[in-house]
Amino acid sequence: MKKKLLIMTGGGDCPGLNAVIRAVVKSAQYDGNWEVYGSIEAYNGLMTNPIRVARLGSTEVAGIHYRGGTIIGTTNKGDPFQFPVKQEDGSYVKVDRSDEVIRQLKKLEIDAVISIGGDGSQQISQQFFEKGVPIVGVPKTIDNDLSATDRTFGFQTAVEIATDAVDKLVTTAASHNRVMILEVMGRSAGWIALHAAMAGGAEVCLIPEIPYDIQKVVERLERRYKAGKGFANIVISEGARPKGGSIVSRKSREVGYENARLGGVGYQLAEELAEAGFHEAVRVNVLGHLQRGGVPTAFDRILATQFGVRAFELVRDKQFGRMAAVRNGKISDVTLKEATAAYNFVDLDNFLVRSARAVGISFGD
Numbered sequence: 430m431k432k433k434l435l436i437m438t439g440g441g442d443c444p445g446l447n448a449v450i451r452a453v454v455k456s457a458q459y460d461g462n463w464e465v466y467g468s469i470e471a472y473n474g475l476m477t478n479p480i481r482v483a484r485l486g487s488t489e490v491a492g493i494h495y496r497g498g499t500i501i502g503t504t505n506k507g508d509p510f511q512f513p514v515k516q517e518d519g520s521y522v523k524v525d526r527s528d529e530v531i532r533q534l535k536k537l538e539i540d541a542v543i544s545i546g547g548d549g550s551q552q553i554s555q556q557f558f559e560k561g562v563p564i565v566g567v568p569k570t571i572d573n574d575l576s577a578t579d580r581t582f583g584f585q586t587a588v589e590i591a592t593d594a595v596d597k598l599v600t601t602a603a604s605h606n607r608v609m610i611l612e613v614m615g616r617s618a619g620w621i622a623l624h625a626a627m628a629g630g631a632e633v634c635l636i637p638e639i640p641y642d643i644q645k646v647v648e649r650l651e652r653r654y655k656a657g658k659g660f661a662n663i664v665i666s667e668g669a670r671p672k673g674g675s676i677v678s679r680k681s682r683e684v685g686y687e688n689a690r691l692g693g694v695g696y697q698l699a700e701e702l703a704e705a706g707f708h709e710a711v712r713v714n715v716l717g718h719l720q721r722g723g724v725p726t727a728f729d730r731i732l733a734t735q736f737g738v739r740a741f742e743l744v745r746d747k748q749f750g751r752m753a754a755v756r757n758g759k760i761s762d763v764t765l766k767e768a769t770a771a772y773n774f775v776d777l778d779n780f781l782v783r784s785a786r787a788v789g790i791s792f793g794d
């Protein structure tokens with residue numbers, strides 16, 4: 430009798446998820462001793478009645494490697510250890526439903542689980558591993574904010590999308606002699622903004638790791654205008670903030686979503702520029718969820734495929750409690766605990782930061 434492997438995708442969607450799913454299924458078929466199933470919307474599929482678990486075979490994964498999103502759905506509101514349950518008075522309380530998930534896994538005779546997700550998802554994976562669940566992780570985040578792996582799939586696609594936006598804004602900025610502000614994702618880490626600013630040749634790059642001085646930003650823009658360049662481009666992470674200030678956010682009204690909703694820092698920056706005495710025309714563009722969607726780049730498809738194969742190998746070899754990773758250019762793996770031990774902030778001494786400064790990009794400091 431073949432063993433059963435359950436795969437799930439949690440957290441925000443990300444280009445390359447389907448490539449991982451396909452790689453796991455194909456690896457299992459190549460091995461010949463496994464059947465693969467998908468839990469719809471991560472752990473939520475195991476906590477609904479009836480449960481939502483789908484068989485994944487050749488037909489289901491055929492040609493999905495170039496498709497964005499995930500064929501088995503995802504959610505960032507389904508933590509089984511802190512699951513929101515509605516009360517009679519309309520309020521919600523958090524309930525630990527992890528034992529219920531484990532019972533369902535046993536009922537389905539699941540021999541192993543592969544969880545594809547970012548920092549939050551892998552923290553949940555570690556909790557289940559500590560409760561005896563044979564689980565393996567695959568890193569996924571467009572923010573590239575997991576320090577235990579050199580790269581996460583989806584990041585390169587997000588950078589390509591952001592860079593394409595910068596390229597387009599350069600031409601319209603030049604035509605109208607304007608300053609164009611592009612707000613990109615990056616809650617706590619500014620990797621997307623940093624790469625897009627470098628690739629697109631922006632004059633200013635504002636990231637969460639370097640609180641900016643608005644006067645420094647104004648000075649950089651004015652130098653460009655005085656040099657005869659009647660336009661400029663700024664790339665700013667959604668989590669960037671001025672010195673002494675706070676990030677622009679609002680409380681989420683979605684039940685089960687704990688993170689504050691970011692967005693709007695680009696408009697705040699435009700107001701700050703005007704208040705600081707900068708009088709040239711400024712326009713704001715928010716890239717938002719466009720960075721998460723669409724076709725993954727070849728780089729991300731290949732990385733995602735390698736991660737899927739490595740994750741299956743970990744399952745096959747019963748090396749549970751680990752996560753696939755790429756380190757020093759080689760596919761490897763790390764413990765789930767190591768995977769979530771430290772956040773991957775932009776190191777201010779990183780050569781990319783130094784290179785950006787060397788070519789004239791201002792960080793507002």
